[in-house]
Amino acid sequence: MLFVQKTKRTSAVDNLGHGSFILSLLADPNFGIIPEANFHIFRIFTDNQVSFTSWYLEAFNYLIRKTRKESSNPTIINLSIGGPDHNDHLLIDKIIELAENNILLVSAVGNDGPTYGSVNTPADLDMVISVGALNENGDGPAVFSSRGFSKYGDKNGFSGSVKPDLLGEANNLLGYDLEANLITLSGTS
Numbered sequence: 001m002l003f004v005q006k007t008k009r010t011s012a013v014d015n016l017g018h019g020s021f022i023l024s025l026l027a028d029p030n031f032g033i034i035p036e037a038n039f040h041i042f043r044i045f046t047d048n049q050v051s052f053t054s055w056y057l058e059a060f061n062y063l064i065r066k067t068r069k070e071s072s073n074p075t076i077i078n079l080s081i082g083g084p085d086h087n088d089h090l091l092i093d094k095i096i097e098l099a100e101n102n103i104l105l106v107s108a109v110g111n112d113g114p115t116y117g118s119v120n121t122p123a124d125l126d127m128v129i130s131v132g133a134l135n136e137n138g139d140g141p142a143v144f145s146s147r148g149f150s151k152y153g154d155k156n157g158f159s160g161s162v163k164p165d166l167l168g169e170a171n172n173l174l175g176y177d178l179e180a181n182l183i184t185l186s187g188t189s
Contacts, residue, residue, distance in 0.1 A: 015047045017178045022080045022189050024175040031174055045081075053091050060094050064101050079107040080189030082120025092125065099127040106131060108188040109164045110146035117148035119163045124150050130163045133170030133188045142170055145188055164188075 014020045019041065029035045042059040045051045060077075067075045077098065098105055109132045110120035123130035123146075133142035141147055141164070150161040172184040 014043070014178065016045075016049070018080065018189065019043075020178055021175040021183070021185060022078070025173060026078070028176070051081075053088055056091055057094050060098055063103060064097065067101060067103055075103045077103060077105045079105065079122065082108060082110045082123055084121065086121055086124075088121070091122070095122050095125055096127060104129065108132075111144045111187050113141065113145045113147055114143050115146075115148075118146040119148050119150070120146060124148075124163055126150050126161050130165045131188060132164030132167050133186070134167045136171050138169075141167055142186075144186070145170070 023039065023041065024032065026032050027035050027037070027039055040063075042062075044055040044059060063075065063077065095105060105122065105127070106129045107123040108120075109123040109130045110118065111133075112118035112120070113132075119130060122128050132147060133145035134140070135142045145164070145167070148163060150163055170188055171186045173186065174182060174184055177183045
């Protein structure tokens with residue numbers, strides 16, 4: 001089961017294309033990296049790219065309840081979003097609760113590189129696996145990939161982890177736009 005990027009409002013229709021492109025990278029039967037996974041798509045942004053913590057909490061609470069009922073399936077949340085929400089304690093506490101319920105959160109670090117200390121929340125949390133972008137040579141981070149130290153410690157007090165945790169291919173990736181045309185995009189999402 002994989003939760004991809006959006007949570008429920010009135011519909012899960014993606015009018016911007018970001019979520020659809022990311023889903024095609026994961027789920028397309030021809031080139032997706034995990035097409036056999038079960039996907040649940042939640043919309044947590046409006047068409048104007050506005051979101052609220054309560055929308056994340058609603059989606060995460062649903063996932064926690066569902067995971068408790070189906071504990072045999074691994075649960076991974078993919079968030080291809082991020083921002084400067086370093087003081088959003090409700091969101092951070094809920095992400096800690098996800099980890100305590102054995103739900104793995106994987107999040108893009110952001111495209112604010114090469115500035116050091118530019119990793120977005122939630123990717124900057126120690127309990128989140130943060131993913132950055134490889135450069136085209138495959139030997140380091142892409143210039144646009146955010147990087148730096150984690151701003152938070154885990155519940156045991158450890159802090160200062162260097163992020164991202166992983167680097168992945170991120171240049172000219174093949175995926176679908178809203179009209180189901182194949183396009184290429186680059187980024188940490």
